[in-house]
Amino acid sequence: MIELLSEVLVSALILVGAFFTLVGSLGLTRLRDFFARLHGPTKATTLGVGSLLLASLVFIALEGDGLRLHKVLIAIFLFLTAPVSAHLLAKAAICLKVGTGPAGEVPETFDATQSLEIPRDPVSTPPAT
Amino acid sequence: MKEQRPTLVVLEDAPDHPWRLRLFPQPITSIAVGLTWLLLVNSVHPAHLTLAALLGVIVPHFSSPFMPIAPQVRSWWALLSFAPIFLFDLVIANISVAILILRIGYVPRSRWITIPLDARDPFAITTLAAVISLTPGTVSSRLTEDRRFLLVHVLDCNSKELEVEKIKARYEAPIRRIFES
Numbered sequence: 001m002i003e004l005l006s007e008v009l010v011s012a013l014i015l016v017g018a019f020f021t022l023v024g025s026l027g028l029t030r031l032r033d034f035f036a037r038l039h040g041p042t043k044a045t046t047l048g049v050g051s052l053l054l055a056s057l058v059f060i061a062l063e064g065d066g067l068r069l070h071k072v073l074i075a076i077f078l079f080l081t082a083p084v085s086a087h088l089l090a091k092a093a094i095c096l097k098v099g100t101g102p103a104g105e106v107p108e109t110f111d112a113t114q115s116l117e118i119p120r121d122p123v124s125t126p127p128a129t
Numbered sequence: 130m131k132e133q134r135p136t137l138v139v140l141e142d143a144p145d146h147p148w149r150l151r152l153f154p155q156p157i158t159s160i161a162v163g164l165t166w167l168l169l170v171n172s173v174h175p176a177h178l179t180l181a182a183l184l185g186v187i188v189p190h191f192s193s194p195f196m197p198i199a200p201q202v203r204s205w206w207a208l209l210s211f212a213p214i215f216l217f218d219l220v221i222a223n224i225s226v227a228i229l230i231l232r233i234g235y236v237p238r239s240r241w242i243t244i245p246l247d248a249r250d251p252f253a254i255t256t257l258a259a260v261i262s263l264t265p266g267t268v269s270s271r272l273t274e275d276r277r278f279l280l281v282h283v284l285d286c287n288s289k290e291l292e293v294e295k296i297k298a299r300y301e302a303p304i305r306r307i308f309e310s
Binding site for chain 1: 165168169171219220223226227230231236237238239240241243258259261262263264265266268269270271280282284
């Protein structure tokens, strides 16, 4: 009985992970502009990879091989690196003036030319809304 | 620039416990390195514990020149209570973005929103940006040079004001409690 339950649990976790990874990739083709497409990978790495790792953790624990906590490390490193790469991609795209789609122009405060010079007197300008 | 970041503790002028700081320039980094090693070898055998402790002492001495500001967690309780909120939002946001992508023919109303930051600690700002990016539907895209405004791309947004309000109340306030007193 417990065996059956654990198998159901593991399969459910794998299916959930696969589903969200699939939807994340679907988003890449379905969404129109660069910035909207950036949202796909962030979702695939969080819940998709997260539940796949959880499935593997549960599976190995139930097989009687003890807890294999390496997977926690995988999750931690993914969570640390994914936002950094997304941020850099977005920043590069702003500097290259990639089409922004329905979001419209990048607000003036964040204009691409801004980072090219180091401000001598950093005075914050209120954002144009 | 300096007076805008009063919460930073720069290693050189940390006054108290000089010997402790000399041995452990960045205590949190030491703990993180030790824990990472233990997770990597997946064992708490005394030999591995010793090695983890050694690495925790040695590695920060080499890594701290690259990261001159020591991360400081002011409230571990705030960190612990923020984790479930974040995980819950992660699941909810994942589901809502999945529905959005699967709705055929629906064009999401993407918007740029600008979040005026109250957080001054660089670790708080980094954590906030990472949390925003990890939650599906929002990607933090740019920070102004003076670290006062964060640009966020929202995949599907009804009201800019509500979105800003939500991020500030739900993420920024708890993160400030973690890193700033």
